[in-house]
Every structure is written in C-alpha cells, then in structure tokens.
Amino acid sequence: MDLRYTATEEAFRLKVRQWLEKNVPCESLKSFDTEEGFDQHRAWEKTLASDNWGMVTWPKEYGGRGCNLIQWLIFEEEYYRAGAPLRVNQNGIFLLGPTLMEYGTADQKSRFIGAMASGEEIWAQGWSEPGAGSDMAAIRSKAIRDGGDYIINGQKIWSTRAVFADWVFCIFRTDPESTRHHGLSFIFVPLDAEGVTVRPIDQLNGLPGFAEIFFDDVRVPVFNRLGEEGEGWAIAMSTAGFERGLMLRSPARFQEAAKKLVALYQAKRNDILDLSLEDAVVLCYLDAEAYALSTYATASRLMAGGNIGAESSCNKIFWSELDIKIHETAMRLLGARGELLPDSEDFSEELGVWLDGFFFAQSGPIYAGTNEVQRNIIAERMLGMPRK
Amino acid sequence: MNFMSSEDQIAYRDSxxxxxxxEVTAESIRARWDSPKGIDEKLIEQLNELGLNTMLVPESCGGLGLSELDFILLAQECGRAALPEPLVDNVLVANAMLADVACSDLVSAKQCEDLLSEVAAGKVMLACGHWINPFINMAHIHQWLLLSHGDEVHLVESSAVELLPQRSADPSRRIFKVNWQPKAETRIANGEAGAGLWRRALNRGALGVAAQLIGLSESILHRAVGFTADREQFGRPVGSNQAVKHLLADCAVSLEFAKPVMARAAYAVGSNSSDADCAVSHAKVAASRAAQLCARHGMQVHGAMGYTWECDLHIWMKRCWAIDKTWGDAGFHKNRIHERLLDPSTLMGAGHTFTSATSKTYNSQEGAA
Structure with a gap:
C-alpha cells in the first residue's frame, strides 16, 4: 500500500486542472432538462471531446485517453473541484459505452462510440415499462424480426433525458413466446424514427426529466441489436464492464457536496439550536471521505486484476443514502427559507442549489436498481443467504 | 497510488x-472465564513464537521492524477470533511505545531497550495505562506497566502498584484500576516527549480497537448468516425473508465502508502522517458504527436464542460493546474531526483525500512553474 500519488499521476492532475481552468464555462449552465440547457450541455460535451477529455478511460481510438482507474479518479476530482457541468450523456458514456465496447461489433463501435463521445448523439435508457420496474424480466414490449429489420411495438417509461435525447437503448422481447429473462434482446432506437412518440413526464422539480416512449410499428435494422438475439438480459445484467459498478457516481461529487455542507454549517453555527446537527455534519463529511477511500481501494483491486461483483450494490446503497443525508442536513441548516423558489424576496442561488440537490437526492435510492433490490443482491450474492 | 495489501501482509495474516x-474456539474462550487468570498461557507463548511481540519494534532494537499497516490485518483476525489475550494492546501499543523510547535520545532509552529484549524473549509482558482508559485489561498478567501522570510517562513494575479488580460485562475481560503514586525514578519521559508518546499510543490503541471491531463484526455477520440459513420457520429458512436479508445487508455495507478507512488510518499512523489523528478517529467512528449495527442486527436475526448465555454470539457482541468505548469514545473521536472541520486551514473536498499523506501541497501555479 502506498497512498501517495506518483509523479505521473500528479502531472496528469495538473494537465486536467489546467485544461478545466481554461475551458469550464464561467456561468453555470441551465438545467439539461430544459431545451436550452440541453443544448448548452451538448455543446459542453463537444468541448470535452475536442481534446479527448470526454471519457478518459476509453481507448484513444474511441476518443479517450486510455487512462487507468486511479487517473479516472483524479480526473473526476478535478472535474468536480472545477465545478464543471453535469454530464448530459451519462446514460451513454457511463452505461452504454462500456457495454458497447464489450459486446459491439467493430462496425457498431465505429458507428456509435465516436458520436457518443462527442455529444453529437445523446442517449436515453429504455428498460423500465409500466409493468416492469424492479422486475425487469416482466418486459412486454416486442421487437419482431422482419427480414433485415425489427418491428417494435410497446411502451417504455421513466426514461431519463429521453425528452431531448437522440437515441434510446432498450431491452425488447424478440421471442414473443418467451417469458421472464429469456428471449430478450438489447436494441438501439433513434428517437426520431417513425412511429416513436415521446411524452415528457415532469419530475419533482417540475422539469421534464423523464419521458414515456411509445413504439408503434417502429422499424429498426438488425444492425441496431447489441450482441446476439436473446442475449439481452445477460448483457444488461453483465457486470463485466465494471465501470458501471464503479463509475456511475464518482466520490468527488459527494466530497464537494460535503465540503459545501461544512461551509454552510460554519456560516450558521452560531444560530444552531439543534445540537444533533453537529453530529450530522461530521458524519456526512466522514462518509463522503469513506466513499472516496473505498473507491480508491476498489480501483486498486481492479487494476491488480480483481473484479467487482455485489460490491457495486454496496456502493449504490452507500452513495445514495449519503446524498440524502448531506442534503437533509443542509435543509435542516437552512431552516424555513429552504422551501423558497426563485423570484421570492429572500431567495438566493445557494438556497436553490441545495433545494435542487435535495429533490434529486430523493431519486438516488430508486434509480439504477432500488436499494431494496440492491440489499437482496448483497444478501444473496455476497453473503450467500438463501433465495427461497 | 495503490491501496492493496502486499502478498507478505496477506500471508502473515493468513498464518x-x-x-x-x-486454537481459539468458543469452548476454549468459555473455559478461560472459569480459569483463575482468564488467559491461555500456552497460546501467549505460541503467538510470541510467531514474532508478534516485537513486530513493530525497529530492527535496530532487535524487532521485526514492521509497521502498523502490517499489524492491522492481524488485529482484525484477533477480533474475528474474539481473542481474550490482550495481544493487540501489547504489540500495537505498549511494546511499540517502549520501542519508541528505546529508539529515542531520551535518557531512559537504555533502560527501555533492556526491558524490550526481555519482552522480545517472552520473559515479561508490558501493558499501557493511557489516561483515556479508566481500566487496564489483563493488568494482572503483566510484569510492567506504562502509566500516565499528565504528560509524564512512568515505567512501573506491577508488583509496586495496587491492582484493583473490577468486573466487566464481557466475561473475557479482566479489568483493573491501578492505584499508584508517580515517583521521579519511574519517570521515563515528560513534557513534549511524553505528550507525543501518549498521543501516538492513543492513535495506535484506537486503531487497534477499530481493527478488532471490524473482525468481531465480520464474525457476528458470518454467524448470523449461518444461523438464519439453518433455522426454519413457516417451512423455510428465516434467512430467505427479505426483512432478515436487509438487516444483514446493511451490516455488510457498513463493513465495506469501514475497512478502507481502517487501512488508511493504519497507513497514516505507520507513516507518521500529519493527518493520523483524524484518519484514526474516522476509522474508530466507522468501525464503531459497523460494530453497533452488526451486534444489534446479528442478535435480532438470532431471535430469542441470541439473548441466551448458551448461544456463543454474546462472546462477540459483548466484546464489541466493551471495547467500543475504550481508547476514546465516539464523542472524543468525532470531536477531533469536528475541530478539523472548523479549522480554516483544513483542505477538504475532491482531491484532498490524501492531501497530508502526500509529500507536498499541490496547486497548478506551482506545478506549472
């Protein structure tokens, strides 16, 4: 164990920092759940990609820098430290990208990865259906083979970013006789295809961060299928692209939030009557640090040839509950003015940021597999408890 | 940057x-409860034969010259076994403290070096009575005691003090109050040197407790998983119920996020880093939270069985509850973190996880120059 950065790692940090100092927009962008904000964020993805900073762990031929996981952590630290914009294409770069690299054909990779890295094509995820949430094997939407095409009918829901995105990657039932996790395939659909209807769904903050997607005889070429027909479930569940378990939420995000919480606590400290706030602030800070330490430990293990299994479920639970604790504590510190929206007399940008974060934190224990499902995975796969 | 334990560390831990x-079974632990001394003297000899006694003593003083980082995995195993012998406090705290003096330029260095060779040979045992702990565990089996009088460090023969036995809720612990008078001839360090020794001892002691709590918790979790797989109700294992699974999954999560914290703390103490105090306090707080949760949920899933004297579970639970408050309770350690948070010079946030573990502070202007 050596917890010092090497000269190469420090040089890399410096390079990232200098690039970000030069390029991060001074004014914060509008929410990517508005049309204007979406375009601003797409432009930012293009800026990142112009110098291969879009996804540093990707190979150079796909617009990355071939970085290892420690360098990725350093990049993320600098990224959040610089207050750079959120990643509008996270469904693409964090989730689909690694899967595509593992299961895609050469032609598929050259068709999709470059455009994903440059922000030219922004991706939404289409897994959930009205009758298939946590129970994803209950998927009913069908993609039926017709010569060189699939004809798709059905409905997806809770698709994040789908309102303004260009593509959606979905799981459809390609074998109409199949049940549960058999007979499913992983298929890409352009959201402007004929027969696709996108209906925005407003989220807790009033913005259309979700969409419902209806497919009515939508025709896509077989080329848009990732992996073999019927392999959709295995690909969707695959943890082989370990980035998914590790990369979805990097610790830097929570360390910066905890830092802001400490600053808020310092500012309010003399007015605090609730003594348990001191404890809450200390624990938020410690847990954000613990998440960082754990991620460094996991990165080291993966770099030494280890793998990540049910630990990614532990990560999911830990960061999502940490995010809630940080924002709940902030709202307690802000008191009765915490509910204010813009245009109110006492509103400030700081209040708005905490309230936005508080709302968003509520979704953490639900998306990417509810924390209850994660606890089942930990109990059964990590601890070996009986399924039935 | 590499967070992995070395192959040697893993091999030593495994052995x-x-x-x-x-050697240490629930049955043999129960046998100790009824024995006069409460320990297995043969086991202490066996452990010494592995070189443990002087593991942290520098090679120049005749030890193995290993660090806290090497020992911490062993401390975790001592917790897992619920070892009643005070190995962790001996090796990690008392012997290491004696070695610190022996390797210093204090006038007492020679005297400490001589005693250290006797400790190494297994002829005598040394315990550390830090001011933060009201009692010394197993004081009766030690021939020498390191005792605090303010910042002063005194090396005292136990035959020269009065040991007042107390009763611990953990039957594996034999705790004593020490009645003694400081004298000039027993003083081996004072002033800043003394304060430094006590500070290091506290960090090592708290680190040792954190590691043991993690080992104890892992053992409790393992037992709980085993019990709930075997025990059937409503025609199926109780462990197949989600309500039971989720209690134990939460234990696993708390442990996953305490272990890297413990490793970092061991690294910080071993490398004498300026952030050792906070790294150790974090480890103690994280391990303590994990242990409280594992003891609580571990017992819950055992049902009424877990509440009995017959069930072995309480060997581990009571150790968690007892040692959790030693070497500084949660209030002490959280307060050290709180002070750091209020200190305007503290660097925190993304990129500062290892700030004081690195040799230089970093900013782009400096790097660019």
Missing part, C-alpha cells in the same frame, strides 16, 4: 488466522 481458528 495467524489459521492458528487462531484452531
């Missing part, structure tokens, strides 16, 4: 774990 698994 100690194998030995403890064979």
């Amino acid at each position: 100690v774990a194998t030995m403890l698994a064979a």
Whole structure:
C-alpha cells in the first residue's frame, strides 16, 4: 500500500486542472432538462471531446485517453473541484459505452462510440415499462424480426433525458413466446424514427426529466441489436464492464457536496439550536471521505486484476443514502427559507442549489436498481443467504 | 497510488488466522472465564513464537521492524477470533511505545531497550495505562506497566502498584484500576516527549480497537448468516425473508465502508502522517458504527436464542460493546474531526483525500512553474 500519488499521476492532475481552468464555462449552465440547457450541455460535451477529455478511460481510438482507474479518479476530482457541468450523456458514456465496447461489433463501435463521445448523439435508457420496474424480466414490449429489420411495438417509461435525447437503448422481447429473462434482446432506437412518440413526464422539480416512449410499428435494422438475439438480459445484467459498478457516481461529487455542507454549517453555527446537527455534519463529511477511500481501494483491486461483483450494490446503497443525508442536513441548516423558489424576496442561488440537490437526492435510492433490490443482491450474492 | 495489501501482509495474516481458528474456539474462550487468570498461557507463548511481540519494534532494537499497516490485518483476525489475550494492546501499543523510547535520545532509552529484549524473549509482558482508559485489561498478567501522570510517562513494575479488580460485562475481560503514586525514578519521559508518546499510543490503541471491531463484526455477520440459513420457520429458512436479508445487508455495507478507512488510518499512523489523528478517529467512528449495527442486527436475526448465555454470539457482541468505548469514545473521536472541520486551514473536498499523506501541497501555479 502506498497512498501517495506518483509523479505521473500528479502531472496528469495538473494537465486536467489546467485544461478545466481554461475551458469550464464561467456561468453555470441551465438545467439539461430544459431545451436550452440541453443544448448548452451538448455543446459542453463537444468541448470535452475536442481534446479527448470526454471519457478518459476509453481507448484513444474511441476518443479517450486510455487512462487507468486511479487517473479516472483524479480526473473526476478535478472535474468536480472545477465545478464543471453535469454530464448530459451519462446514460451513454457511463452505461452504454462500456457495454458497447464489450459486446459491439467493430462496425457498431465505429458507428456509435465516436458520436457518443462527442455529444453529437445523446442517449436515453429504455428498460423500465409500466409493468416492469424492479422486475425487469416482466418486459412486454416486442421487437419482431422482419427480414433485415425489427418491428417494435410497446411502451417504455421513466426514461431519463429521453425528452431531448437522440437515441434510446432498450431491452425488447424478440421471442414473443418467451417469458421472464429469456428471449430478450438489447436494441438501439433513434428517437426520431417513425412511429416513436415521446411524452415528457415532469419530475419533482417540475422539469421534464423523464419521458414515456411509445413504439408503434417502429422499424429498426438488425444492425441496431447489441450482441446476439436473446442475449439481452445477460448483457444488461453483465457486470463485466465494471465501470458501471464503479463509475456511475464518482466520490468527488459527494466530497464537494460535503465540503459545501461544512461551509454552510460554519456560516450558521452560531444560530444552531439543534445540537444533533453537529453530529450530522461530521458524519456526512466522514462518509463522503469513506466513499472516496473505498473507491480508491476498489480501483486498486481492479487494476491488480480483481473484479467487482455485489460490491457495486454496496456502493449504490452507500452513495445514495449519503446524498440524502448531506442534503437533509443542509435543509435542516437552512431552516424555513429552504422551501423558497426563485423570484421570492429572500431567495438566493445557494438556497436553490441545495433545494435542487435535495429533490434529486430523493431519486438516488430508486434509480439504477432500488436499494431494496440492491440489499437482496448483497444478501444473496455476497453473503450467500438463501433465495427461497 | 495503490491501496492493496502486499502478498507478505496477506500471508502473515493468513498464518495467524489459521492458528487462531484452531486454537481459539468458543469452548476454549468459555473455559478461560472459569480459569483463575482468564488467559491461555500456552497460546501467549505460541503467538510470541510467531514474532508478534516485537513486530513493530525497529530492527535496530532487535524487532521485526514492521509497521502498523502490517499489524492491522492481524488485529482484525484477533477480533474475528474474539481473542481474550490482550495481544493487540501489547504489540500495537505498549511494546511499540517502549520501542519508541528505546529508539529515542531520551535518557531512559537504555533502560527501555533492556526491558524490550526481555519482552522480545517472552520473559515479561508490558501493558499501557493511557489516561483515556479508566481500566487496564489483563493488568494482572503483566510484569510492567506504562502509566500516565499528565504528560509524564512512568515505567512501573506491577508488583509496586495496587491492582484493583473490577468486573466487566464481557466475561473475557479482566479489568483493573491501578492505584499508584508517580515517583521521579519511574519517570521515563515528560513534557513534549511524553505528550507525543501518549498521543501516538492513543492513535495506535484506537486503531487497534477499530481493527478488532471490524473482525468481531465480520464474525457476528458470518454467524448470523449461518444461523438464519439453518433455522426454519413457516417451512423455510428465516434467512430467505427479505426483512432478515436487509438487516444483514446493511451490516455488510457498513463493513465495506469501514475497512478502507481502517487501512488508511493504519497507513497514516505507520507513516507518521500529519493527518493520523483524524484518519484514526474516522476509522474508530466507522468501525464503531459497523460494530453497533452488526451486534444489534446479528442478535435480532438470532431471535430469542441470541439473548441466551448458551448461544456463543454474546462472546462477540459483548466484546464489541466493551471495547467500543475504550481508547476514546465516539464523542472524543468525532470531536477531533469536528475541530478539523472548523479549522480554516483544513483542505477538504475532491482531491484532498490524501492531501497530508502526500509529500507536498499541490496547486497548478506551482506545478506549472
């Protein structure tokens, strides 16, 4: 164990920092759940990609820098430290990208990865259906083979970013006789295809961060299928692209939030009557640090040839509950003015940021597999408890 | 940057774990409860034969010259086995403290070096009575005691003090109050040197507790998983119920996020880093939260069985509850973190996880120059 950065790692940090100092927009962008904000964020993805900073762990031929996981952590630290914009294409770069690299054909990779890295094509995820949430094997939407095409009918829901995105990657039932996790395939659909209807769904903050997607005889070429027909479930569940378990939420995000919480606590400290706030602030800070330490430990293990299994479920639970604790504590510190929206007399940008974060934190224990499902995975796969 | 334990560290850990698994059973622990001294003297000899006594003593003083980072995995195994012998406090705290003096330029260095060679040979045992702990565990089996009088460090023969036995809720612990008078001839350090020694001792002691709590918790979790797989109700294992699974999954999560914290703390103490105080306090707080949760949920899933004297679970639970408050309770350690948070010079946030572990502070202007 050596917890010092090497000269190469420090040089890399410096390079990232200098690039970000030069390029991060001074004014914060509008929410990517508005049309204007979406375009601003797409432009930012293009800026990142112009110098291969879009996804540093990707190979150079796909617009990355071939970085290892420690360098990725350093990049993320600098990224959040610089207050750079959120990643509008996270469904693409964090989730689909690694899967595509593992299961895609050469032609598929050259068709999709470059455009994903440059922000030219922004991706939404289409897994959930009205009758298939946590129970994803209950998927009913069908993609039926017709010569060189699939004809798709059905409905997806809770698709994040789908309102303004260009593509959606979905799981459809390609074998109409199949049940549960058999007979499913992983298929890409352009959201402007004929027969696709996108209906925005407003989220807790009033913005259309979700969409419902209806497919009515939508025709896509077989080329848009990732992996073999019927392999959709295995690909969707695959943890082989370990980035998914590790990369979805990097610790830097929570360390910066905890830092802001400490600053808020310092500012309010003399007015605090609730003594348990001191404890809450200390624990938020410690847990954000613990998440960082754990991620460094996991990165080291993966770099030494280890793998990540049910630990990614532990990560999911830990960061999502940490995010809630940080924002709940902030709202307690802000008191009765915490509910204010813009245009109110006492509103400030700081209040708005905490309230936005508080709302968003509520979704953490639900998306990417509810924390209850994660606890089942930990109990059964990590601890070996009986399924039935 | 590399967070992995070395192969040597893993191999040493495995050999100690194998030995403890064979020698320390719930039955043998219960046998100690009824024995006059409460320890297995043969086991203490066996552990010493593995070189443990002087593991942290520099080679120049005749030890193995290993660090806290090497020992911490063994301390975790001592917790897993619920080892009643005070190995962790001996090796990690008392012997290491004596070695610190022996390797210093204090006038007492020679005297400490001589005693250290006797400790190394297994002829005598040394315990540390830090001011933060009201009692010394197993004081009666030690020939020498390191005692605090303010910042002063006194090296005192136990035959020269009065040991007042107390009763612990953990039957494996034999705790004593020490009645003694400081004298000039027993003083081996004072002033800043003394304060530094006590500070290091506290960090090592708290680190040792954190590691043991993690080992104890892992053992409780393992037992709980085993019990709930075997025990059937409503025609199926109780462990197949989600309500039971989720209690134990939460234990696993708390442990996953305490272990890297413990490793970092061991690294910080071993490398004498300026952030050792906070790293150790974090480890103690994280391990303590994990242990409280594992003891609580571990017992819950055992049902009424877990509340009995017959069920072995309480050997581990009571150790968690007892040692959790030693070497500084949660209030003490959280307060050290709180002070750091209020200190305007503290660097925090993304990129500062290892700030004081690195040799230089970093900013782009400096790097660019």
